[in-house]
Amino acid sequence: MRSTSTFTISLPPAIARALEKLRKSEHRTRSELIREALRFYLLPSAGPSRREL
Numbered sequence: 001m002r003s004t005s006t007f008t009i010s011l012p013p014a015i016a017r018a019l020e021k022l023r024k025s026e027h028r029t030r031s032e033l034i035r036e037a038l039r040f041y042l043l044p045s046a047g048p049s050r051r052e053l
Helices: 013-026 030-042
Strands: none
Touching (some): 013 030
16 A cells, blocks of 8 residues: 555646756755645644744
């Protein structure tokens, strides 16, 4: 049994470019960055609240 689920997403070109730029500068995968963004957005204890951002 897999411990993760696979998704296919579509992004506007500007967001895709920003993601690629960040990915390259931080030497991380797209999946890592998207997982981190979702954690911050969905899990209140994972980081600053949306109001704080």
